[in-house]
Amino acid sequence: MRLSPKDWQGLTLAAIALIVVACLPLVASGYQLSLGVTVAMYTVLATSWAIFSGPTHYISLATAAFFGVGAYVTGIGITYLPYWALPLIAGVIAAVMAALVGLATLRLSGVYFVIFTLGLAEFLRQVITWGQNISGTKGIYVLTSITEAHIFWQLLGLAALVWLAGWAIGRSRLGFALRIIGDDEVVAKHAGIDTARAKILLFMLPGGVAAMTGAILAPRYVYIEPLIAFTPMLSFQVVIMALLGGTGRLWGPIVGVIPFTFLWEAISRSFPNQTTLLLGIAFLAIVYLLPKGFVGLIESARRRTEGWS
């Protein structure tokens, strides 16, 4: 792959931005850092989600399923294995799971896929609950010496990897194939694209990344139980944030994540009992008012100013 001066410029700017953000734990208060971790977490989840669902328009609600698997890998594995190995193991397990889910569902289109992915998280939650009932255990304690700052840096590193992967995919044959699939799957097939393979390969990315995120974040929760690890709310929030930012560009989701995290923080503090209702209203508002997210808004504004000049 040959890089143009503009590519180098973009990469350098991104690297500098990353280094600046990495200094946050050195200056921020505990509360600010905790918000920083939340932003980093949703950035990783929403960006990786958009790499697959953006071009293909297959809305995945499986984030919570993979995230929960990752959290449980850390919860169970922390007593036997070094902490650094756990996110990697979680990533591999979830990527394999995603491939299997993809094999089973990605041949189906649209709605079936959405429902299946939603059901997957619920299914895993019930299985683990059932396992706990049988063995008589409750949740798992994840007691480590890992601090919020460590978690933040790990998530930041993961975010950098996700952006790099997304950038490389966007320039690759696979990325082009996905955009064609999203536009017209029948044309894609008859043009010579192995649509099932392309979709499965790319679905493994958000799956693996969500599990790594769960594995990294498990120590933050201290106590893990199925309802925390597999909460369907997580899947919906990721979709909403990615759509709010816009999935047409790699930097789109983070533009949605930052305002939404602060908004959500305010909502859950002021209206702790109405969060789900407000999440639903937020979703409707975004779909109706900002169908292409902030990215679409920015780009149409840019086009308009170009038209004037």
Added chain:
Amino acid sequence: MTPVLSLRGVTKRFGGLTAVNSMDFDVAEHEVLGLIGPNGSGKSTTLNLISGAFPVSAGEITLRGAPITSMPAHLIARRGIARTFQLVRLLPHMTVLDNVRAGAVFGHRRRWGHEADRIAAEMLDKVGLGGRGHLAVGQLTYIDTKRVELARLLAGEPKVLLLDEWLAGLNPTELQDGIALIKRLRDEGRTVILVEHVMDAIRSLCDRCVVMAAGTKIAEGTPAEVLSDATVIRAYLGDDDA
């Protein structure tokens, strides 16, 4: 010489309905074969079977002697069979150039980078859309969308082109342009199967015609031969009018 494409006993049943019944025909290198017949006679289904849109129920399809029967569509496309659709199908959110690039990148030759860009631009020139690559497909006229679809096929450098009523729905002026364009492909020595209703086009473009009615082949020969064939006339006009 082995034919480029060959169908033997190709049959397709949908439940109790036999849409295509034991079709046999060959397409020779550099030949333009017209596949004609009344509506519902199984022409498009035959194209769908060749291009792998769905599997055949019986029979064999070979490309230069190698079986491609019931292979998945993307593998057939990579082997070098490219098709258009009865209702034009473009990639609506991509530019004209990217639509054509899709063919170059994933078609028979699978090019990439500058190579793919060059071929895509060349094919746009060939179909008469040179310099319009940056346009959104929504800005095109009807015939131009058809040109883009054709350019996408050509960009894959296929061995056989399947054109499914490519000339349908054009106004008289556009029709002349369309026929001229396909004539140029023919003069380049491309191998084409043309599903077509427009008689002028059939007469001036096809080397040979296969006529279908109710899923079976009822005649085969030069356009002049088949169009004067009594069975064919009956199939088109019905018994009373013949």
